[in-house]
Amino acid sequence: MDTDEPVIKPPKRRYLISRKVDRVFLNLYDVYTFVLRFFKEVFFPPYEFKEIIKQFYEVGLRSLPLISLTGFIIGIVFTNQSRPSLTEFGATSWLPALISIAIVRALGPLVTAIIAAGRVGSSIGAEIGSMKVTEQIDAMEVSATNPYKFLVVSRVLATTLMIPILMMYTVFVALMGAYVNVHQHEQTSFATFMVDVFDAITFLDIFASVFKSFLFGFTIGMVGCYKGYNSSKGTEGVGKAANSSVVTAMVLIFIEELLTMQIINAIRSM
Amino acid sequence: MKKTNPNINKENKVISIRGLKKAFEDYKVLRGVDLDLYQGENLVVLGRSGTGKSVLIKIIAGLLKLDKGHVNVLGQEVNKLKPKELDELRLKIGFSFQNSALYDSMTVRENLEFPLLRHSRDLSQQEIDNLIETVLDAVGLAQTINQMPSELSGGQRKRIGIARTLILRPEIMLYDEPTAGLDPITSIEINNLINEVQKRFNTSSIIITHDLTCARDTGDRIVMLLDGQFQRQGTFEEVFNTNDERVKAFYDYNFIE
Numbered sequence: 148m149d150t151d152e153p154v155i156k157p158p159k160r161r162y163l164i165s166r167k168v169d170r171v172f173l174n175l176y177d178v179y180t181f182v183l184r185f186f187k188e189v190f191f192p193p194y195e196f197k198e199i200i201k202q203f204y205e206v207g208l209r210s211l212p213l214i215s216l217t218g219f220i221i222g223i224v225f226t227n228q229s230r231p232s233l234t235e236f237g238a239t240s241w242l243p244a245l246i247s248i249a250i251v252r253a254l255g256p257l258v259t260a261i262i263a264a265g266r267v268g269s270s271i272g273a274e275i276g277s278m279k280v281t282e283q284i285d286a287m288e289v290s291a292t293n294p295y296k297f298l299v300v301s302r303v304l305a306t307t308l309m310i311p312i313l314m315m316y317t318v319f320v321a322l323m324g325a326y327v328n329v330h331q332h333e334q335t336s337f338a339t340f341m342v343d344v345f346d347a348i349t350f351l352d353i354f355a356s357v358f359k360s361f362l363f364g365f366t367i368g369m370v371g372c373y374k375g376y377n378s379s380k381g382t383e384g385v386g387k388a389a390n391s392s393v394v395t396a397m398v399l400i401f402i403e404e405l406l407t408m409q410i411i412n413a414i415r416s417m
Numbered sequence: 418m419k420k421t422n423p424n425i426n427k428e429n430k431v432i433s434i435r436g437l438k439k440a441f442e443d444y445k446v447l448r449g450v451d452l453d454l455y456q457g458e459n460l461v462v463l464g465r466s467g468t469g470k471s472v473l474i475k476i477i478a479g480l481l482k483l484d485k486g487h488v489n490v491l492g493q494e495v496n497k498l499k500p501k502e503l504d505e506l507r508l509k510i511g512f513s514f515q516n517s518a519l520y521d522s523m524t525v526r527e528n529l530e531f532p533l534l535r536h537s538r539d540l541s542q543q544e545i546d547n548l549i550e551t552v553l554d555a556v557g558l559a560q561t562i563n564q565m566p567s568e569l570s571g572g573q574r575k576r577i578g579i580a581r582t583l584i585l586r587p588e589i590m591l592y593d594e595p596t597a598g599l600d601p602i603t604s605i606e607i608n609n610l611i612n613e614v615q616k617r618f619n620t621s622s623i624i625i626t627h628d629l630t631c632a633r634d635t636g637d638r639i640v641m642l643l644d645g646q647f648q649r650q651g652t653f654e655e656v657f658n659t660n661d662e663r664v665k666a667f668y669d670y671n672f673i674e
Contacts, residue, residue, distance in 0.1 A: 193535070274522075286518035289478045290532040290585070291504035 181373050185303055188296050195297050202305030206267050210313055213262055218317040221258055222324025225249065230332065239333055243343035246325045251348050255318035256356045257404055260363035263310055264396040268371040271302050272392030275375025276385040284376075299376065303368035310364030311357050318356075355411040362407070363400050370396040422615060422637050426456040430489075431589055431621045432477060437486035439472055446472050448645030449486070454589070454623060459615050461624045461636030463656070465667065468642045470625040471515070474591040477623070478512050479503045491588065508536060511582030511620070515594040517574040519566040525577055526562050529553070532585050552580040555617060556610060572603035579610060583618060590614060590622040596631045608634040629668065641667075 162169045226246055233239050275298055278284050287294040326340050371392040378388035432454035439447040446469035454460050464470045475481040476488055479495050488495045493506055519528050529549045533540060540548075553559045556576040566574060575595060582590065595611060596604035608631050614620055624635050632639050633653045640650040643663055649656045657668045 278520075281516055281521070282514045282518040283520055285475075285480055286512070286514060286520070286581075288480060289507055289510065289512040290535075290581075291507040292532065292535050 177377070178373060181376070182369060184295060185300060185369065188293070188300050189304065193296075195301050198297055198301040199304055202301050203309055205270075206263070206302075206305045207309040207313060210263060210266055210309075211316070213266060214259065214313055214317050215320050217258060217262055218255075218320035219324040221254060222246070222250070222321035222326075223328045225254065225321075226325040226328040240343075242329055242333070243325070243335070243340050244347035246329075247322065247344035247347045248352070250318055250321045250325070251352050251356055253404070253408075255321060256314050256359045256363060257400070258321075259310060259314040259317045259360065260367065260400045261397060263306065263313065263364070264367050264393055264400060267306060268367045268392045268396045269389045271306075271368065271371030272374045272378075273385055273389035275299075275302075275372055276378035276388035277375075279376060279378050280380055280382070280384055299372040302372055303365060306368030306371075307361055307364040310367065311360035314356060314360040351411065351415060355407065359404065359407050362403050366399050366403065367396045370399065422457055422459065424457040424619070425637060429456040430454065431456050431491055432623070433487075433489040434473075434477075435487045435489075437473070437476065437488060438484045439469065439476065439481070440484055445645055447476075450642075450645070450647060452640065452647065454621055456621050457615070457619060459611065459622045459624060459635050459637045461626060461632040461639045462642055463626065463629070463632050463639055463667070464642035465627060469645060470627075470642055471593050473642075474512070474593060474623055474625055478507065478510055478591060508585055509588045511579075511585070511587035511590045513575070513579050513582055513590065513592045513595060515597055517566070517578035519569075519574055519577055519581070521566045523566075524562075525553075525558075525564055525566070525569075528566070528577065528581050529584055532581065536585060548584055552583045555583060555613070556580045570603075572599055572606060575599070575607055576610060579614065583614065586618065587620060590620045592622060592624040592626075594626055594628075595624060596626065596628045601630075604628065604631065605634070607631075611635045 163172075226242060229242060229245055229249075230239060233241055233245070275284075278298070284294045284298070287297060322344060326335075326337060329335050329340055330337070374388040374392040374395065378384040430453045432452065434450055434452040437447050437450040437452075438445070450473065452460075452473075462470050462473065472481060476483050477490060477495065479498070483496055490506060491509055493502070495503070495506070498506060519525075520531065523531065526549060529552065530545060533545055533548065537545075549562070550559065553562060556579055558573055558576050558580070561569060561573060561577065566577070569577065579590075579592075579595075590611075592611060595607050599607060611622065611624065612635055615622060622635075624631065626632055636653065638650065639653055639656045640647045641656055641664060642648075649659060649661070649664060657664060659665065
């Protein structure tokens with residue numbers, strides 16, 4: 148046993164700016180490589196079809212009750228709150244158009260994404276975080292299974308593809324809620340309501356909302372997986388991963404909403 | 418006391434480690450470890466908590482990167498393997514985790530199927546069922562096949578964890594604290610299972626533990642990790658027949674004959 152052999156010294160820590168600033172950039176690099184890995188792995192087999200379908204079910208079908216309730220109530224409340232202002236100008240007939248623009252362009256995608264961030268993002272963060280701290284991810288790795296592909300690719304695919312579908316459903320349910328309210332107050336028929344709704348929106352509105360929803364879905368899945376995958380040891384780490392998944396995803400969703408709104412408005416004014 | 422396995426082939430080293438060093442930040446965990454594991458041998462690595470025992474087997478399985486040295490497993494340098502080559506090597510290594518690491522969203526059957534469905538795609542469902550039955554019989558838990566991990570006791574979880582690694586018929590088994598957190602009776606059952614696995618599946622094993630009963634009952638050879646290096650090795654008596662205070666303290670505090 149070579150007890151007298153000099154032991155290697157770990158490299159001295161040198162910081163480019165300061166420890167904290169360096170760490171921010173290192174974390175950003177970590178995020179970059181984590182996201183990049185998704186695009187490297189998503190297009191190549193083997194595919195975890197069973198897990199992907201399971202995640203579609205978790206993200207999509209299991210979100211339906213909450214989305215239905217929230218969407219319907221938002222439709223009613225938004226219509227109700229908008230009516231007094233329009234009544235002042237004698238323009239209540241514009242209600243369907245106003246509601247349709249608000250719901251299709253902003254409320255539908257945003258509400259769906261926020262609900263998904265809370266329900267799905269936190270559960271992804273907690274699940275993967277708990278797998279990390281109980282060495283289940285290591286167990287996959289030593290059994291020569293790619294845990295990134297099994298856990299991350301399947302979940303990010305599910306959120307990216309399901310959120311746009313959920314968004315369309317939310318828009319439909321919210322419009323139904325709005326119709327109930329409009330019909331109750333203005334006795335508007337369903338056909339007239341729907342004609343007014345579709346007259347007010349353009350293909351660009353629908354395209355922009357679907358595009359945003361893909362972006363939001365990708366963000367929710369990626370943030371949840373990243374936070375879970377990088378959670379620290381212990382149950383506290385799992386809680387932090389779940390919480391941080393929701394907070395980070397929401398902040399990013401609002402920033403993305405702001406940016407896409409600017410871009411779409413610029414396109415619209417061309 | 419375990420009888421030394423007569424089938425140990427001292428001509429064939431399945432694991433050979435030379436000058437292995439690993440540090441986390443400024444904390445030097447392994448300070449030049451040399452180790453050989455022979456075919457058919459159960460080698461116990463003893464040491465106090467935090468001395469780098471688990472780090473050692475995680476490096477062997479390619480879960481952690483080494484700082485310096487050579488780790489040769491079944492003729493391949495682990496730190497020089499490409500990801501695909503490492504995966505192929507991992508199929509020959511079974512890793513039993515300290516907390517079993519069963520996939521808690523899956524039943525026992527799904528846990529056992531998990532590696533098979535990914536690495537033995539040409540197997541029919543009947544063949545998969547037969548393999549599952551064989552390994553569950555080997556660990557004596559055939560009745561738990563449809564249970565969730567949360568419904569199992571700590572000892573049962575350990576056994577299923579071992580069954581999951583056995584299903585791919587590994588040549589090497591790495592046990593990380595196999596008896597940690599178990600009552601004495603269950604610990605003895607796990608020790609017997611480790612010996613049974615060695616005989617029945619002809620595996621070579623490294624058993625990481627600080628449980629001297631486990632070391633005595635399962636080890637053909639014991640090495641003791643102290644201050645980041647292996648300080649003593651041999652049979653159980655040879656290791657503890659010493660005036661080294663650190664070794665004696667370990668024996669006195671941990672072992673009740």
